[in-house]
Amino acid sequence: MDQDQAVAEAVSAVGQTVPDFSAAMTGEQTFNLPDYKGKKIVLYFYPKDNTPGCTTEGLQFRDLYPEFQAANAEIVGVSRDSLRSHENFKAKLELPFPLISDSEETLCNLFNVMKIKNMYGKKVRGIERSTFVIDEAGTLVKEWRGVKVPGHIDDVLEFVKALA
Numbered sequence: 001m002d003q004d005q006a007v008a009e010a011v012s013a014v015g016q017t018v019p020d021f022s023a024a025m026t027g028e029q030t031f032n033l034p035d036y037k038g039k040k041i042v043l044y045f046y047p048k049d050n051t052p053g054c055t056t057e058g059l060q061f062r063d064l065y066p067e068f069q070a071a072n073a074e075i076v077g078v079s080r081d082s083l084r085s086h087e088n089f090k091a092k093l094e095l096p097f098p099l100i101s102d103s104e105e106t107l108c109n110l111f112n113v114m115k116i117k118n119m120y121g122k123k124v125r126g127i128e129r130s131t132f133v134i135d136e137a138g139t140l141v142k143e144w145r146g147v148k149v150p151g152h153i154d155d156v157l158e159f160v161k162a163l164a
Contacts, residue, residue, distance in 0.1 A: 013140070014140055014141060014142065014143060015139065015140065015141075016139065016140055017137075017138050017139050017140075018033065018134050018138055018139070018140050019110070020032070020033045020034050020138075021033050021106070021107065021110065023078075023100045023101070023102060023106070023107060024083055024100065024101050025076070025083075025086075025098040025099060025100045025101070026083065026086050026087055026090050026098050026099045027098060029098065031076060031098060031100055033134075033138065034138075036074060036134075037136065037137070037138060038136050039072055039073065039074050039136060040071070040072055040073040040074070040133060040134065040135055040136060040160055040163060041073070041074050041076060041133070041134040042061075042068065042073055042074070042075045042076070042131065042132075042133055042156055042160065043076050043078060043111075043131070043132045043133075043134065044057070044061070044075070044076070044077050044078065044129075044130070044131040044132075044156075045077075045078045045079065045107075045108065045111065045113045045127050045128070045129065045130045045131070045132075046058075046077060046078070046079050046127065046129055047079065047126050047127045047129060048079060048080075048081060048126075049079060049081045049085045049086060049088070049089035050085075050088075050089055050092075053129070053149050054079070055093065056149050057129070057149045057152070057153070058077065058089070058093050058095055059093055060149070060152075060153040061075050061077070061095075061097065061153055062093060062094065062095050062096060062097075064153055064154075064157050065096050065097060067157055067161075068157060068160060071157070071160045071161045071163075072136070073133075073160045074097065075097040076097060076098055076099070076100060077095070077097065077098075077099040077100065078099070078100040078102050078107055078108070079099070079100075079101075079102065079127060080101075080102055080103050080105060080108065080127065081099075081101060081103075082101055082103060083101045085101075086099040086100075086101055108127060111130065111132060113127050113128050113130045113145075114126070114127065114128070115127075115128040128145060128146055129146070129147040129148075129149075130143065130144060130145045130146070130147060131143070131144045131147060131152070131156055132144075133156070133159060133160060133163075135163065141163065142159055144156070
């Protein structure tokens with residue numbers, strides 16, 4: 001097992017501390033995990049900007065954003081799309097939260113979300129829709145993998161509120 005696999009396995013275990021990381025995000029900003037200490041983070045990984053499921057997911061997080069904020073939680077979306085694509089997607093959907101561009105798959109590997117999927121009968125490597133909740137101390141407290149969008153955002157909000 002190489003070091004990257006060890007880190008991915010460690011961070012994908014609920015109850016583990018998430019290693020500090022930085023990543024480029026929309027608004028010409030850099031996401032630094034330590035900057036969010038004292039807040040819950042809902043980190044959601046999605047396959048691709050401007051696709052039906054990812055658009056629906058983004059809109060539902062947007063619509064419930066004030067409730068997440070009231071529960072002391074920040075939402076951050078992650079995909080392999082470019083920052084330019086993210087900026088357009090964010091503007092089009094009027095998303096009030098940042099999107100991280102992970103074109104190098106650093107976070108995808110850290111959270112072990114890259115999977116081989118069937119797309120129209122072809123095997124393709126892509127992001128498995130997944131959501132992670134990191135608590136105020138930086139501990140991974142919940143994960144959802146292989147997410148189906150309907151009802152998911154409500155489940156995440158319910159969990160985040162219960163942490164309060």
